[in-house]
Amino acid sequence: MSKEEAISLVTDGDLLTVGGVSFHRVPMELIREVIRQGKKKLRLVDREPAIGFDLLIGADAVRSVRFAMLGFELFGFALNFRAAAETGKIEIVEDTCGAVLNGLRAAAAGIPFVPIRGMVGSDLLKIGIQNGNYKVTKDPFTDEDIVAVKAIEPDVALIHVQRADVYGNIQIWGGRFEDVWKAKAAKKVIVSAEEIIDHEAIRHEPYKTTLPYPYVEAVVHLPTGAYPTSCYGLYDADYEHVRDYVQAVRDGRFQEYLQIYVFTKRGDMNARS
Amino acid sequence: MHEAKLTPEIMIKAMANEITDGDRVFHGLASPLPILAISVAKLTHAPNLVFLSVAEGLDPDLDRIRLRISSADPRLSLGAIAFLELIDIFDLCQKNELDVVFLGGAQIDKYGNTNLSAIGEYRQPKVRLPGGAATSYIMSMMPKTVIWATRQSKKVFVEKVNFRTGAGYLDGWDSREKAGARPTALKVVTNLAVYRFDDKTRLMEVESIHPGVTAHMIPESTGFDIEIPRHVPTTETPTEEELRIIMKLDPDNIRYSEFR
Numbered sequence: 348m349s350k351e352e353a354i355s356l357v358t359d360g361d362l363l364t365v366g367g368v369s370f371h372r373v374p375m376e377l378i379r380e381v382i383r384q385g386k387k388k389l390r391l392v393d394r395e396p397a398i399g400f401d402l403l404i405g406a407d408a409v410r411s412v413r414f415a416m417l418g419f420e421l422f423g424f425a426l427n428f429r430a431a432a433e434t435g436k437i438e439i440v441e442d443t444c445g446a447v448l449n450g451l452r453a454a455a456a457g458i459p460f461v462p463i464r465g466m467v468g469s470d471l472l473k474i475g476i477q478n479g480n481y482k483v484t485k486d487p488f489t490d491e492d493i494v495a496v497k498a499i500e501p502d503v504a505l506i507h508v509q510r511a512d513v514y515g516n517i518q519i520w521g522g523r524f525e526d527v528w529k530a531k532a533a534k535k536v537i538v539s540a541e542e543i544i545d546h547e548a549i550r551h552e553p554y555k556t557t558l559p560y561p562y563v564e565a566v567v568h569l570p571t572g573a574y575p576t577s578c579y580g581l582y583d584a585d586y587e588h589v590r591d592y593v594q595a596v597r598d599g600r601f602q603e604y605l606q607i608y609v610f611t612k613r614g615d616m617n618a619r620s
Numbered sequence: 621m622h623e624a625k626l627t628p629e630i631m632i633k634a635m636a637n638e639i640t641d642g643d644r645v646f647h648g649l650a651s652p653l654p655i656l657a658i659s660v661a662k663l664t665h666a667p668n669l670v671f672l673s674v675a676e677g678l679d680p681d682l683d684r685i686r687l688r689i690s691s692a693d694p695r696l697s698l699g700a701i702a703f704l705e706l707i708d709i710f711d712l713c714q715k716n717e718l719d720v721v722f723l724g725g726a727q728i729d730k731y732g733n734t735n736l737s738a739i740g741e742y743r744q745p746k747v748r749l750p751g752g753a754a755t756s757y758i759m760s761m762m763p764k765t766v767i768w769a770t771r772q773s774k775k776v777f778v779e780k781v782n783f784r785t786g787a788g789y790l791d792g793w794d795s796r797e798k799a800g801a802r803p804t805a806l807k808v809v810t811n812l813a814v815y816r817f818d819d820k821t822r823l824m825e826v827e828s829i830h831p832g833v834t835a836h837m838i839p840e841s842t843g844f845d846i847e848i849p850r851h852v853p854t855t856e857t858p859t860e861e862e863l864r865i866i867m868k869l870d871p872d873n874i875r876y877s878e879f880r
Contacts (some may be wrong), residue, residue, distance in 0.1 A: 368674070369649055370690045394706070395649055395674075395692075395753055415757075416736075418750025420650040420690050421877045425750065432748035439748070441737055444648075445710040445757030452707065465713045465757035467801040468787030470757075471737070492800065520678035521694050522703050579694040586689045 353537045353565040354380040357503050360410070360501055362390045364451075364499075364533065366506035366526040367400050367576060369420060369583040372519075373399040374507035376572040377539050379609045381505075382406040392440075392499060394525065396446045398576065398589060401425040404437060406609070407602050411438035413499075415580075422589060426596040440478055443471055448525055450480070450499030455531035460495040462486070469496075504533035507573045508557075509580060511540035515563030516549045516556050521579030523557060530562045539569035541581055622762025626857065627811050628653065628875045629866055630830050631768065633858040634809045635722065636661040636765045643719035644670040646709055648753050651691045652875045653768055654722035656866055659685075660858075663865050672709050672718070678702045687870040689877075713758050715800070720764045723755050725808075727781045728767060730824050730844040732806040732817055734759070735781035742783050752785035759786040760801035770878040772810035774843040789822035796822075811879070812837060814855055828855040 354377060357363065363381075367373035378399050391400055395416045403409050405427030405574040416424050431437040447459040462484075466472045472494065475481035479497070486493045503610075506526050510518040517538055519526060528535045536558075543566070551557060572576075575588035595604040635657035636747070639645055643666065647654035655673070659682050662669050671679045677697020684698040703774040712718045725734035726749050736755055740746030759765055765786075769776050788806055790796045797803055807827075814827040826848050827836060835848050858866070866875070 369692045371692050371694060414751060416649065416751040416753035418650070421874070422689075429748050433745060435625060435744070439752050443752065443756035444754040445713075446704065448707045448710060465710075465756075465761050467760040467800045468784070468790050469756040469760060470742075470784040471752070474742070521697065522692070523705055524676065525705065525707060528707065577694055583695070584690060584693065620833070 348565045348567055350377060350380045350539070350567045350569060351384075351531050353377070353567045354384055356535055356537060357381055357386055357488055359386055360388045360390070361502035362392060362500070362553075364392050364501040364504045365396065366504065366524065366529060367573070368522075368524045369397045370576045370586070370589060371520040371522070372507055372524075372573050372578055373576040374505040374539050374572060375574055375576055376569045377398060377505045377507070377537060377567070378402060380607050382605070386596050392447070392501060393440045394444050397425060398592060401427045404428050404431050405596065406605060408526045409437050411440060413440035413442055413447070415442050415444040419589065419593060422593050426593065427601065431601045438503070440480070441471060441474060442480065443469070445495045446475065446481065447499065448528065449496045451525055451528040451532040453496065453498035454500040455528050458498065460497050460531060462493045462495050464493070499532060501529065503535045503537060504529040505537050506530060507578070509568070509578065510542050510544050511538055511566050512544055512546045512549050513566060514546060515560040515566050516546070517558040517563065519557040527558055530558050535564045536562055537565045537567070538563055539572040541570050541572065541578060543568045625749065628879060629858045630855055631770070631809050631811065631865060632656045632660060632875070633862055634666070634814050634855055635768060637767055637856070638764070638807055639666050639669055639720055641666040644672060644712065644717060645720045646672040646718055647691065647722050648674045649691045650724070651722060652687055652870070652878065653770070655687060655691060655696070656869055656875060657722065659863050659869050660865050664862065672704065674706065676703045676705060678704045682733060682869070685869065687872065687874045689874060696754045710754070710757065713761050716761070716763070718758075718762065721758060721768065722764050722766050722768060723759060723786060725767050725769055725786065726776070727778045728769060728776060728808060729778050729781045729788070730846070731790060731792050731822055732808065732824060733765065733781050733784045733790065734767060734788065735784035736785045737783045739782055755786040758877045759788070762804055763802065764805045767806065767808045769808070769810045772812050772841045774841065777842040777844065779844045789817060792822040793820065812841060826852055828853045830855045831857055
């Protein structure tokens with residue numbers, strides 16, 4: 348499938364999650380296609396997003412964002428996110444890693460919530476209760492208080508991987524992060540792959556299949572589709588690009604960045620030069 | 621004055637000292653000092669520590685890895701034994717089988733509570749911070765948390781955090797345990813000193829002051845009353861061997877970026 352067709356499966360207002368973490372194996376080219384197609388009012392959810400979410404927020408595609416940390420690590424703030432948060436332009440739903448993961452785990456299992464032991468004494472527990480994402484309930488067996496995290500069921504998960512066949516049998520190398528959970532939790536899964544391999548190659552080494560076809564809606568062949576984030580075993584993150592991105596946003600040149608890397612020259616081309 | 625140049629290395633050594641051999645240790649994103657501290661500990665006094673990280677490579681080969689700008693960089697997993705998903709690491713924590721974690725704090729208060737969420741009013745913040753990542757989830761469960769801060773000041777060391785992302789000793793005494801959080805041992809390592817907490821009141825106190833730092837600099841950089849013991853020890857300086865490990869693992873001097 349082409350990326351245009353695949354991303355046409357995303358609807359305005361969808362709850363959208365993306366694979367990878369921080370500057371690693373993020374489905375950047377699919378994200379750029381979401382922006383090119385002018386999707387609006389998306390509700391984003393992820394554990395530790397960075398440039399992927401900041402790009403969507405800056406491109407005005409976002410209504411709300413749920414995250415445990417949204418920053419650029421040693422590069423500092425995610426500036427589009429910070430500006431949108433401080434001006435109240437988007438709704439901020441702060442969360443914590445373990446709760447996001449367990450919310451995805453609940454949706455993947457088709458159950459309404461997962462009880463967790465963490466967060467006691469943190470103000471984020473109160474915020475999550477106010478936001479309707481958690482509730483303090485009773486353990487039915489011991490009658491003790493326990494926090495329940497409501498299932499997180501994304502409408503769409505975008506995931507970038509090293510290898511897939513045309514049927515959507517996926518091989519992820521290196522850290523999987525929670526990509527498998529996201530795929531199992533989401534209603535639709537759109538995968539971009541560095542390489543499309545023969546179906547027979549999948550059958551030859553089935554233990555390498557991280558995610559099989561019943562979970563996957565669409566597969567797009569996108570070499571360097573994670574650029575400028577890394578793709579384990581194939582290419583590094585382009586930290587100089589990230590630094591330039593941060594500088595562009597800081598200098599008020601984000602629209603120029605969008606023109607260059609999203610709307611004209613395809614971002615993934617850069618990795619090849 | 622030339623000792624001041626060793627501030628990152630002194631902090632790394634002090635953080636490494638908080639690890640006991642055999643500990644299961646975890647670090648998250650944006651954590652150059654924790655990665656180096658865990659590595660120093662494993663290559664010196666704690667060869668059996670279990671290295672768990674946000675990059676998901678279990679026990680990476682410390683001969684091969686080099687510090688990267690992102691703490692989840694795939695190159696930090698070189699030579700690992702397995703990829704252990706973060707959800708598995710948090711499950712270990714829930715089962716009380718994770719021993720030490722290193723966490724940051726934009727604000728840290730006298731009871732060791734941390735704020736990584738927002739400065740000012742939470743819903744209309746003056747500064748919207750990136751968020752605490754795993755902090756909120758795991759800090760109330762951890763038997764030991766080491767908080768690090770590279771720029772101690774009255775803005776960082778505050779009487780009370782604006783927002784409690786990470787649960788330290790809450791309001792002191794036994795308030796943490798009463799709230800239902802697990803008992804914990806907190807330490808704070810900054811660019812000036814190492815801090816521990818009183819066994820009963822749970823108030824922060826000075827454990828040792830770094831070489832080159834004078835005692836009066838502590839209250840000048842602390843937004844609450846803090847007692848300085850009369851005979852406060854000097855924080856250990858890294859050995860030649862430890863410095864060699866740090867420089868080998870971080871030839872690009874990424875560890876300095878948190879100090880700029």
